[in-house]
Amino acid sequence: xxxxxxxxxxxxxxxxxxxxxxxxxxxxxxxxxxxxxxxxxxxxxxxxxxxxxxxxxxxxxxxxxxxxxxxxxxxxxxxxxxxxxxxxxxxxxxxxxxxxxxxxxxxxxxxxxxxxxxxxxxxxxxxxxxxxxxxxxxxxxxxxxxxxxxxxxxxxxxxxxxxxxxxxxxxxxxxxxxxxxxxxxxxxxxxxxxxxxxxxxxxxxxxxxxxxxxxxxxxxxxxxxxxxxxxxxxxxxxxxxxxxxxxxxxxxxxxxxxxxxxxxxxxxxxxxxxxxxxxxxxxxxxxxxxxxxxxxxxxxxxxxxxxxxxxxxxxxxxxxxxxxxxxxxxxxxxxxxxxxxxxxxxxxxxxxxxxxxxxxxxxxxxxxxxxxxxxxxxxxxxxxxxxxxxxxxxxxxxxxxxxxxxxxxxxxxxxxxxxxxxxxxxxxxxxxxxxxxxxxxxxxx
Amino acid sequence: xxxxxxxxxxxxxxxxxxxxxxxxxxxxxxxxxxxxxxxxxxxxxxxxxxxxxxxxxxxxxxxxxxxxxxxxxxxxxxxxxxxxxxxxxxxxxxxxxxxxxxxxxxxxxxxxxxxxxxxxxxxxxxxxxxxxxxxxxxxxxxxxxxxxxxxxxxxxxxxxxxxxxxxxxxxxxxxxxxxxxxxxxxxxxxxxxxxxxxxxxxxxxxxxxxxxxxxxxxxxxxxxxxxxxxxxxxxxxxxxxxxxxxxxxxxxxxxxxxxxxxxxxxxxxxxxxxxxxxx
Numbered sequence: 233x234x235x236x237x238x239x240x241x242x243x244x245x246x247x248x249x250x251x252x253x254x255x256x257x258x259x260x261x262x263x264x265x266x267x268x269x270x271x272x273x274x275x276x277x278x279x280x281x282x283x284x285x286x287x288x289x290x291x292x293x294x295x296x297x298x299x300x301x302x303x304x305x306x307x308x309x310x311x312x313x314x315x316x317x318x319x320x321x322x323x324x325x326x327x328x329x330x331x332x333x334x335x336x337x338x339x340x341x342x343x344x345x346x347x348x349x350x351x352x353x354x355x356x357x358x359x360x361x362x363x364x365x366x367x368x369x370x371x372x373x374x375x376x377x378x379x380x381x382x383x384x385x386x387x388x389x390x391x392x393x394x395x396x397x398x399x400x401x402x403x404x405x406x407x408x409x410x411x412x413x414x415x416x417x418x419x420x421x422x423x424x425x426x427x428x429x430x431x432x433x434x435x436x437x438x439x440x441x442x443x444x445x446x447x448x449x450x451x452x453x454x455x456x457x458x459x460x461x462x463x464x465x466x467x468x469x470x471x472x473x474x475x476x477x478x479x480x481x482x483x484x485x486x487x488x489x490x491x492x493x494x495x496x497x498x499x500x501x502x503x504x505x506x507x508x509x510x511x512x513x514x515x516x517x518x519x520x521x522x523x524x525x526x527x528x529x530x531x532x533x534x535x536x537x538x539x540x541x542x543x544x545x546x547x548x549x550x551x552x553x554x555x556x557x558x559x560x561x562x563x564x565x566x567x568x569x570x571x572x573x574x575x576x577x578x579x580x581x582x583x584x585x586x587x588x589x590x591x592x593x594x595x596x597x598x599x600x601x602x603x604x605x606x607x608x609x610x611x612x613x614x615x616x617x618x619x620x621x622x623x624x625x626x627x628x629x630x631x632x633x634x635x636x637x638x639x640x641x642x643x644x645x646x647x648x649x650x651x652x653x654x655x656x657x658x659x660x661x662x663x664x665x666x667x668x669x670x671x672x673x674x675x676x677x
Numbered sequence: 678x679x680x681x682x683x684x685x686x687x688x689x690x691x692x693x694x695x696x697x698x699x700x701x702x703x704x705x706x707x708x709x710x711x712x713x714x715x716x717x718x719x720x721x722x723x724x725x726x727x728x729x730x731x732x733x734x735x736x737x738x739x740x741x742x743x744x745x746x747x748x749x750x751x752x753x754x755x756x757x758x759x760x761x762x763x764x765x766x767x768x769x770x771x772x773x774x775x776x777x778x779x780x781x782x783x784x785x786x787x788x789x790x791x792x793x794x795x796x797x798x799x800x801x802x803x804x805x806x807x808x809x810x811x812x813x814x815x816x817x818x819x820x821x822x823x824x825x826x827x828x829x830x831x832x833x834x835x836x837x838x839x840x841x842x843x844x845x846x847x848x849x850x851x852x853x854x855x856x857x858x859x860x861x862x863x864x865x866x867x868x869x870x871x872x873x874x875x876x877x878x879x880x881x882x883x884x885x886x887x888x889x890x891x892x893x894x895x896x897x898x899x900x901x902x903x904x905x906x907x908x909x910x911x912x913x914x915x916x917x918x919x920x921x922x923x924x925x926x927x928x929x930x931x932x933x934x935x936x937x938x939x940x941x942x943x944x945x946x947x948x949x950x951x952x953x954x955x956x
Contacts, residue, residue, distance in 0.1 A: 251872075258879060265771050272768045275761075276825050290820040481718060488711040491704065527936050531899050531909075532928055535916060539733035541726035544719030546712070619811050623902050626718070629811070633903065636815050649812050656807045 295401070297646035300422045304332055304341050304414040306351060308370070311336055317422050323469065331416070341414050343403045349414055356407055360399045368395050368407050375407055421643050423469055430463050475631060475648060479655055481545040482627035485620075486613040486659070488545075489552025494606050496557045501564030502590075508568060519565075526558025534620040548625035552613050560605060567601040568594070600671040607670075611663035614656055628652055737928070740921025751926035755911055759930055761825055762907030765900075766893040769829045773836025773893075774886050780837060781844030782870060787853055789866065799845075805838025814900045828905030832896050840889055847881040848874065883949040887942040894938055898931055 273279075305314045313336040317323035331342040341349040346361040354370040364380030366388070377390040389396040395407035402417035426432040431450060432440065443450070444457040451459050465473040502508045504518040525533075534551035541547045576593035584592065621629025628648065635645045716723045741748050783790055784798035810831040817827030856873040864872070901909015908931055915923040 258875065269768065269771065272764055275764055276768075276829070278826060281821060281824055281826055285821050287820065290816075293816075293819060481715075484711055484715060488708065488715060491708055491711075495708075523936075527939065528932055529895055529898070529935060531895065531902075532931065535912075536730075536733055537726075540730045541723065542720030544715065546715040546719040546723060546726075549712070549715055615807075615809050618809055619899055622811055623899070632812070633815070636819070652809060652812065653807070656809060660803070660807050 293642050295417075296642040298643070299402075299417045299419050300643065302329075302416045302418065304416070305411055306336065306339075306413075307411040308354065309410065313339065320469070323423055323427070341416070343414070343416055347399065347403050349405060351412060356395075356405070356412055358397060358405055360397075363399070366395075366397060370407075370409065373409055375409065421470075421647070423467070424647075425467070426463050427467050427469065432460060432463050470644065470647065475628070475651065478621075478626070478628040478631045479651060482548075482617045482621055482629065483614065483655065483659070485545045485548035485552060485617040485625070485627055486610055488549040489617070490556060490606060490610045490613050492549065492553035493556035493560050493609070494602070496553070497560035497564055498602070500557070500561050501568055504561060504565040505568035507571075507573075519562075522558040522561040522565075524558070525554050526562065528555075530555040530616060530620060531623065534623060534625050538624050543624055543630070544626045548617050548620055548627060551620055551625065552616065556609055556613070560609065563605050564598065564602065567598045571597045603670050604667050607663040607667050611659050614659040618652055618656075628655070737921040737925040741925035744922045748922055748926065751923060752930065755908065755923075755927060755930055758906075758908045758911045759934060762897045762901060762909065763894065763934070765825045765829045765832065765897040765905070765907055766890060769832035769836055769897070770886060770890045770893050772829075772833040773889070774840055774882070776833070776837035777840035777844050778882070780841035781848055782874070784841070784845045785848035787849055787851070788856075788870070788874065799842075802838045802841040802845075805834055806842065808834065808838075810835045810896060810900070811903065814905055815903055818904050823904040823906065825906040828897055828900040828907070831900065832893050835896075836889055836893060840885060843885045844878070844882060847878045847885075851877045880949045884946040887946050887949075891935075891938050891942050894935060 300317055303314075303316055303318065305316070306312070307314075315325040315328050315332055331344075333340050333342075338350075338352050340351070343349065346359065348359045350357045356366075356368045358366040358368075360366065363385065366380070367378040368390075369376050374392045375390070375395050377395055379388070379390065384390070385399075387398045393409060395405070397406075398404040404415040406413040406415075423433065426435075432443070435443070440460060444460055446456060448456075449459075450456060454462070465476075500518055500522070504515055504522065506515060509515050530551050533554045534547060537547040537550050541550070571594060575597060576589055579589050579593035617625075617627060618629040618632075621627035622633045624630065628651070632645070632648045632652065635648060712723070719726075744751075780798055780802055782788060784795050784802065786792075786795060813831035813834055814827050817830055818824075821827055851874060855877070856869050859869045859873045897905070897907060898909045898912075901907040901911070902913045904910060908927060912924065912927045912931070915927055
């Protein structure tokens, strides 16, 4: 009895020690990672970064992406009144929308829910529900503001040179010595389909269908449906045509680059495979070439190619082709080294020559690997093409970076981001569908 | 009977040949027209480019040569930038791997998680994988300012999805007997994962982790170009200013570090997984 107890205690002890030993390595790893992350927190100075983070910028970005703002501007110099989306020349209303009433000397802007701005000459009155009426006037090049009784709210800033009122996020009035500017925010992408100066602007889908079907031509030399398409395609703010070409360029870069890489890699892979090329020296050279083009990285290749070939999809395609010749060559040569000799011998026994042996004994064996890797690379190169495009190779990446850099219209940026994501998803889906289709039943890699 | 079969086989064979021929012709057409089109869209032509191909490398190499011994002084100067890039990659890989582990445990069929959860988590990982990291980085740079953190977050996001998928495949291939044994001792789910799953998957996880780290070094260097700091930012500045010697030094450093990490990672992977399992 005692012996059994003793031995079970001994067993328990042994198990405990071995469990401890087994957990030691993961625990050490974990501790090391935690220590490293603490170091990184300091190295990246995250504490300061969090203090300085401008979350309002992010909110602004999101709101600007789903809303647009209309500027009602009265400039004193030329005594002009203008209503325009984002204050842009191409998006100016020829006829004022119904919430702007009156003429340049006396007009009112209805900002909804009781917020009303009245402008008379060089004076302004702004009714703010729950607060009162703000009265401001330009006297001797100074802005004189009369506020209702009580403390000045934080959304109001009145100085000699500028009055700035923003009682709600979507309503804003600015009064400077040069002009009065009233901003009204609305949801949506106002001129997404057609530019403002186009007769098609604001028409519903039904109206457009009617116009397309009607035989009265808007423009004498083009049929209406073509005119509608052209207006949409050439929209100066959204640049649908340019964006579509850029998307096409990106996909072209990915496909062309990968096809070129695959075509170059296949013969080289035979040279690099030990069971096809007995010459060790040549094998070594080809393998080092693979390592070299792969190791230099797509980024560096694309920078060198930009210098030689300029901006555009050719540069991107060649950068992808160079890098992936290395990656695919290595993969293909490994696949070749793993093939089954028996099939080749079988083909040989029928009296086949060298090329026939390759064609019927080798290629069918590596074709599934080949196809699946090829499709996988096309898919991942679509993402890479976007990135190297952003570095300057062209395509949708460049368009994205340019719209982001100007920071003018975030809805444009959002639109392009959306298109990129849709493009990547489609390539992803198409590639995995084709992979399943082409190598169904075969071993999946 | 045999003749009929032979005819059918012949017909199949010739149809197959036709398909192969057609797809090869299509491929050729795509390549030829594609390169033609690409050459048109490019700002420089293909042939002039080919002649100029070595100009730029030659230019930066000769400028580096002119610097003489001072060229080597550039390396310590750019070392902090290189370390920053490596830090971005390492932090992103660690954080990504932590999330990937959680996501993969929630999406493996053999680990007794709610079945409804599995497809949801898998779709989430697909989206994380497909979402271009450049976009996340640019957005975060706008909000947080230019610093390595946006790059690290962006790369970590992508890494979670990419590693999560690989990890869940590893999880699904484990031996479930240890899990049953642990269950018999009355252990809970977390204990089963800790003592039954983790020890089995750790070698494979480590191997994938190192592979990802390698990929992430490249990704971090690229994100530096859009202002995320590190060697990419230095490189884009050097190229923009036409500083040939600096560009050469940075190219060389980036190349050498990628090769070094490549070698180290494949050595460690062999060590973790064993040469026989190594592919």
